[in-house]
Amino acid sequence: MKKLxxxxxxxxxxxxxxxACSQPATEAESDLAYVQDKGALVVGITDFAPMDYKDExxxxxxxxxxxATAFAEYLGVEVEFMEIxxxxxxxxxxxxxLDCVWxxxxxxxxxxxxxxxxxAYCDNAQVVVVPVAEADKYQDIDSVSALNFAVxxxxxxxxxxxxxxxxxxxxxxxxxxxxxxxxxxxxxxVIDLLMAGAMIGEGTSYPDLTHTVALNSEKYxxxxxxxxxxxxxxNKFFAExxxxxxxxxxxxxxxxxxxxxxx
Amino acid sequence: xFQTVMASLNEGFLKTLEIFVLTxxxxxxxxxxxxxxxxxxFRLLKYPVKLIVWCVRGTPLMLQLLIIYYxxxxxxxxxxxxxxxxxxxxAAIVAFIINYAxxxxxxxxxxxxxxxxxxxxxxxxxxMTKSQIFFKVIFLQVIKRIIPPMGNEIITLVKDTSLARVxxxxxxxxxxxxxxxxxGLIWPLFFTGVYYLLFSGILTLLLGRLxxxxxxxxx
Numbered sequence: 001m002k003k004l005x006x007x008x009x010x011x012x013x014x015x016x017x018x019x020a021c022s023q024p025a026t027e028a029e030s031d032l033a034y035v036q037d038k039g040a041l042v043v044g045i046t047d048f049a050p051m052d053y054k055d056e057x058x059x060x061x062x063x064x065x066x067x068a069t070a071f072a073e074y075l076g077v078e079v080e081f082m083e084i085x086x087x088x089x090x091x092x093x094x095x096x097x098l099d100c101v102w103x104x105x106x107x108x109x110x111x112x113x114x115x116x117x118x119x120a121y122c123d124n125a126q127v128v129v130v131p132v133a134e135a136d137k138y139q140d141i142d143s144v145s146a147l148n149f150a151v152x153x154x155x156x157x158x159x160x161x162x163x164x165x166x167x168x169x170x171x172x173x174x175x176x177x178x179x180x181x182x183x184x185x186x187x188x189x190v191i192d193l194l195m196a197g198a199m200i201g202e203g204t205s206y207p208d209l210t211h212t213v214a215l216n217s218e219k220y221x222x223x224x225x226x227x228x229x230x231x232x233x234x235n236k237f238f239a240e241x242x243x244x245x246x247x248x249x250x251x252x253x254x255x256x257x258x259x260x261x262x263x
Numbered sequence: 264x265f266q267t268v269m270a271s272l273n274e275g276f277l278k279t280l281e282i283f284v285l286t287x288x289x290x291x292x293x294x295x296x297x298x299x300x301x302x303x304x305f306r307l308l309k310y311p312v313k314l315i316v317w318c319v320r321g322t323p324l325m326l327q328l329l330i331i332y333y334x335x336x337x338x339x340x341x342x343x344x345x346x347x348x349x350x351x352x353x354a355a356i357v358a359f360i361i362n363y364a365x366x367x368x369x370x371x372x373x374x375x376x377x378x379x380x381x382x383x384x385x386x387x388x389x390x391m392t393k394s395q396i397f398f399k400v401i402f403l404q405v406i407k408r409i410i411p412p413m414g415n416e417i418i419t420l421v422k423d424t425s426l427a428r429v430x431x432x433x434x435x436x437x438x439x440x441x442x443x444x445x446x447g448l449i450w451p452l453f454f455t456g457v458y459y460l461l462f463s464g465i466l467t468l469l470l471g472r473l474x475x476x477x478x479x480x481x482x
Binding site: 048049054080084091094095198206 | 430
């Protein structure tokens with residue numbers, strides 16, 4: 001019995017060592033070939049109306065989701081949407097758990113450094129969200145300097161607030177930043193304009209919040225693994241998709257036509 | 264809306280239950296094997312096993328989840344878990360089983376070492392083999408001793424399942440939180456607490472019963 005257990009344990013350990021020592025797979029092939037070979041483009045998203053969200057039947061739709069579907073069709077592969085923890089997006093890409101992240105992603109320096117990004121396709125802004133009752137007081141950038149901000153950790157909003165040198169607390173997501181304001185634990189928060197449109201005001205859990213100042217303007221792009229040739233392929237697709245008017249038409253469906261960038 | 268939320272929370276809770284049950288099924292036996300390893304006389308086995316137990320108990324489960332799911336793809340360039348949700352789920356189960364098995368192994372060790380030597384000697388006098396002594400004489404006594412600390416770990420596991428969300432396994436907290444983003448509803452997230460409370464309540468009752476059932480002998 002004891003010998004048997006000893007043997008079993010040695011076996012388990014040996015497997016552990018083998019896996020630890022095995023060589024990394026050679027990785028020179030093109031990402032385009034890799035995706036076409038497995039027949040699916042895995043797109044990392046979060047629930048983010050109007051870019052990526054579920055319709056009543058549970059299907060992923062939105063300006064980004066529909067374009068991702070069209071891009072997959074253009075590549076001749078299936079599209080698969082995977083809802084992820086946004087903080088992990090670079091690990092998701094590098095470990096090949098995903099092929100791209102396409103979720104209203106602001107093209108910051110950090111994003112451009114760590115991913116292969118497409119051309120910008122959509123405009124956005126970071127806006128300050130405050131309770132409706134106090135909105136009158138905070139209509140320009142200087143008036144909000146003394147507020148205690150909640151921002152999403154690692155988001156474009158955090159960068160915007162830090163650039164201004166205003167005090168802020170980083171929280172896990174844009175929605176938790178909103179919750180901070182609603183709970184009164186922060187005076188204001190900074191989130192995406194497109195998201196603010198969908199999440200605050202009448203008919204949501206935050207009817208008493210509104211957005212005022214825009215801190216900056218920014219652009220959305222799609223992220224791929226560093227060095228991936230898919231980004232260039234997507235730029236080609238964007239050019240065609242914009243030229244024949246499909247991109248604008250799609251944008252109208254989701255009410256974002258004014259933000260679309262010419263390709 | 265209420266029905267949509269409940270349906271989604273139920274689906275998330277089902278995932279939570281799956282993680283819970285599969286982790287226990289895997290960690291109970293693996294914990295015993297690790298326990299034999301760490302108490303072995305054979306040093307080449309004993310110390311590596313102790314090293315593993317130290318690493319697993321000494322790092323956060325959240326980090327282990329990230330390493331186990333992303334590690335193969337990042338370090339070895341080969342994401343053997345695959346792209347889909349099933350791969351994420353499998354990786355989560357593997358991480359949970361390894362983590363909990365290490366904790367269980369120490370509980371088993373405490374239980375085994377707490378059994379008086381006389382029990383082994385009595386078995387030897389009766390001419391039983393070592394494995395007979397362990398499984399027929401010692402093991403039930405061990406089980407009785409370890410129920411309270413095991414119960415503690417089991418209840419902790421109920422809540423630890425929520426960590427699986429870092430690698431996008433859609434358990435109940437994820438389902439609850441999804442409504443904040445999609446419909447601006449906060450209450451579903453807090454309502455998940457009711458599920459956890461009810462479930463751990465049921466488990467507490469069951470563990471209490473098990474303890475009662477084993478009361479027929481005193482160690």
